[in-house]
Amino acid sequence: xxxxxxxxxxxxxxxxxxxxxxxxxxxxxxxxxxxxxxxxxxxxxxxxxxxxxxxxxxxxxxxxxxxxxxxxxxxxxxxxxxxxxxxxxxxxxxxxxxxxxxxxxxxxxxxxxxxxxxxxxxxxxxxxxxxxxxxxxxxxxxxxxxxxxxxxxxxxxxxxxxxxxxxxxxxxxxxxxxxxxxxxxxxxxxxxxxxxxxxxxxxxxxxxxxxxxxxxxxxxxxxxxxxxxxxxxxxxxxxxxxxxxxxxxxxxxxxxxxxxxxxxxxxxxxxxxxxxxxxxxxxxxxxxxxxxxxxxxxxxxxxxxxxxxxxxxx
Amino acid sequence: xxxxxxxxxxxxxxxxxxxxxxxxxxxxxxxxxxxxxxxxxxxxxxxxxxxxxxxxxxxxxxxxxxxxxxxxxxxxxxxxxxxxxxxxxxxxxxxxxxxxxxxxxxxxxxxxxxxxxxxxxxxxxxxxxxxxxxxxxxxxxxxxxxxxxxxxxxxxxxxxxxxxxxxxxxxxxxxxxxxxxxxxxxxxxxxxxxxxxxxxxxxxxxxxxxxxxxxxxxxxxxxxxxxxxxxxxxxxxxxxxxxxxxxxxxxxxxxxxxxxxxxxxxxxxxxxxxxxxxxxxxxxxxxxxxxxxxxxxxxxxxxxxxxxxxxxxx
Numbered sequence: 001x002x003x004x005x006x007x008x009x010x011x012x013x014x015x016x017x018x019x020x021x022x023x024x025x026x027x028x029x030x031x032x033x034x035x036x037x038x039x040x041x042x043x044x045x046x047x048x049x050x051x052x053x054x055x056x057x058x059x060x061x062x063x064x065x066x067x068x069x070x071x072x073x074x075x076x077x078x079x080x081x082x083x084x085x086x087x088x089x090x091x092x093x094x095x096x097x098x099x100x101x102x103x104x105x106x107x108x109x110x111x112x113x114x115x116x117x118x119x120x121x122x123x124x125x126x127x128x129x130x131x132x133x134x135x136x137x138x139x140x141x142x143x144x145x146x147x148x149x150x151x152x153x154x155x156x157x158x159x160x161x162x163x164x165x166x167x168x169x170x171x172x173x174x175x176x177x178x179x180x181x182x183x184x185x186x187x188x189x190x191x192x193x194x195x196x197x198x199x200x201x202x203x204x205x206x207x208x209x210x211x212x213x214x215x216x217x218x219x220x221x222x223x224x225x226x227x228x229x230x231x232x233x234x235x236x237x238x239x240x241x242x243x244x245x246x247x248x249x250x251x252x253x254x255x256x257x258x259x260x261x262x263x264x265x266x267x268x269x270x271x272x273x274x275x276x277x278x279x280x281x282x283x284x285x286x287x288x289x290x291x292x293x294x295x296x297x298x299x300x301x302x303x304x305x306x307x308x309x310x311x312x313x314x
Numbered sequence: 315x316x317x318x319x320x321x322x323x324x325x326x327x328x329x330x331x332x333x334x335x336x337x338x339x340x341x342x343x344x345x346x347x348x349x350x351x352x353x354x355x356x357x358x359x360x361x362x363x364x365x366x367x368x369x370x371x372x373x374x375x376x377x378x379x380x381x382x383x384x385x386x387x388x389x390x391x392x393x394x395x396x397x398x399x400x401x402x403x404x405x406x407x408x409x410x411x412x413x414x415x416x417x418x419x420x421x422x423x424x425x426x427x428x429x430x431x432x433x434x435x436x437x438x439x440x441x442x443x444x445x446x447x448x449x450x451x452x453x454x455x456x457x458x459x460x461x462x463x464x465x466x467x468x469x470x471x472x473x474x475x476x477x478x479x480x481x482x483x484x485x486x487x488x489x490x491x492x493x494x495x496x497x498x499x500x501x502x503x504x505x506x507x508x509x510x511x512x513x514x515x516x517x518x519x520x521x522x523x524x525x526x527x528x529x530x531x532x533x534x535x536x537x538x539x540x541x542x543x544x545x546x547x548x549x550x551x552x553x554x555x556x557x558x559x560x561x562x563x564x565x566x567x568x569x570x571x572x573x574x575x576x577x578x579x580x581x582x583x584x585x586x587x588x589x590x591x592x593x594x595x596x597x598x599x600x601x602x603x604x605x606x607x608x609x610x611x612x613x614x615x616x617x618x619x620x621x622x623x624x625x626x627x628x
Binding site: 160 | 467472477561564
């Protein structure tokens with residue numbers, strides 16, 4: 001049992017890694033996610049790709065401990081999903097099906113939770129046992145690590161930080177149907193939306209005027225000293241820092257890791273989040289630190305492999 | 315190893331229970347909490363009381379698995395407290411000191427977390443593994459159970475639900491120093507304060523006028539159909555139900571248990587909390603149920619005993 005596979009299923013591609021059980025990523029690759037016909041090809045495609053790679057590496061079946069799999073949906077320990085927004089799957093017994101296709105032990109988790117677990121195992125959270133990770137991408141994903149294990153929850157929906165309500169006065173609904181979710185202000189899309197609002201409401205001159213803006217253009221302008229970009233970053237920081245102070249009151253993390261595309265702007269993102277976190281923190285969380293994620297797109301496959309190894313060890 | 319002790323240290327009394335390891339409460343009793351001289355007598359008093367009770371029950375030392383201890387302060391798995399508001403203790407190695415005084419294994423936890431664990435073991439949460447408990451007393455205590463274990467956190471401060479910020483416009487500080495904590499609106503004191511505000515701002519006739527009010531008088535009036543009491547209960551429910559919807563997004567509990575003195579008003583308390591929880595819930599939490607706590611003041615000693623048994627079994 002010297003190796004295992006970590007698999008991260010996304011809406012357009014499936015990322016796969018072959019890991020040694022000590023945590024060395026031997027090889028990583030991608031295959032296409034075929035979502036047609038209710039996503040019926042996704043698991044067979046994965047099974048086929050793993051088998052080919054096993055043979056290419058001259059590994060016996062006995063050398064493979066199993067497969068960890070991350071998917072973009074709530075999923076409990078039994079490895080059953082009820083529905084997925086991007087994969088075409090409705091109710092699906094993912095763990096059982098992939099075990100039957102491959103003959104290996106399979107453990108399934110939510111992709112954002114596994115990204116957090118991956119950062120804890122091999123990234124910014126090495127050595128931590130109580131950690132929160134926020135992924136600022138198209139949406140806002142979240143993963144909470146408690147005592148070294150992902151918080152899965154009663155419905156497989158633990159750590160859905162992006163859907164904390166942070167604004168009681170919002171009138172436009174979030175993708176989830178609620179009003180005022182963190183995701184509406186702190187995702188890449190949310191920041192672009194904040195930019196639009198500030199450009200409309202403020203008369204400050206700004207290099208952001210007269211163009212299509214994104215989270216990247218806002219943080220680029222901020223680094224050049226643009227005052228309007230600063231106002232946008234302050235509002236982003238107030239929403240996200242305030243929400244994380246409330247998350248910390250519940251989960252009491254030693255470390256909060258900020259990842260996803262928005263975090264590529266660097267330490268300046270943490271500056272604005274931490275400013276408002278410190279203002280709102282409970283005294284017992286004053287030792288909570290912030291770090292940028294370090295694994296990028298590999299966090300998901302790392303966490304998937306670690307989930308498998310954790311559950312095999314229990 | 316047929317028995318263990320569960321101890322719940324409060325500011326005025328120490329509650330103690332002798333349990334069989336299967337979860338039968340054999341006997342419970344109380345001793346005074348002597349907080350003078352930095353609380354130096356508290357642990358020796360507990361050790362002496364346990365020894366007397368062991369002898370009275372004709373038990374040998376070998377029949378006692380150990381002691382679980384709950385204290386009203388943040389405390390990590392190593393059983394060290396940094397400070398306590400009510401016991402007189404500063405930095406104190408509670409686990410080590412009580413182990414030296416008694417010769418037994420000691421495990422220490424936060425009292426609100428252990429109340430939640432107690433309700434999971436022997437009370438309203440029997441059979442649950444993912445649960446949140448809110449204790450509405452003088453303050454608002456909270457405990458989060460994840461996968462059957464209390465969420466302790468990186469600084470021993472997990473589950474401090476009372477200090478979630480629920481009102482950005484509050485001007486009066488909470489006991490913790492922050493502004494707008496849930497505790498300022500949903501504790502017994504908080505409800506009395508809401509009553510005062512509504513009596514001042516409203517012209518509705520009410521049986522609450524011209525008297526000193528408490529959470530009890532408000533819920534008593536509500537049961538008699540008092541319209542002003544209803545307005546107060548709606549505001550209480552909006553703050554607490556909204557906060558719990560955000561907690562559920564992070565912790566994804568199957569069950570939320572409502573305990574503490576305020577919960578003695580009965581199911582009507584849940585009605586007002588659940589109304590706003592349902593309005594604000596994330597879709598994945600629609601299966602989360604509410605129950606009243608069933609162990610009353612015994613929850614703490616039950617949870618303390620269970621903490622010991624859990625950690626011995628690990």
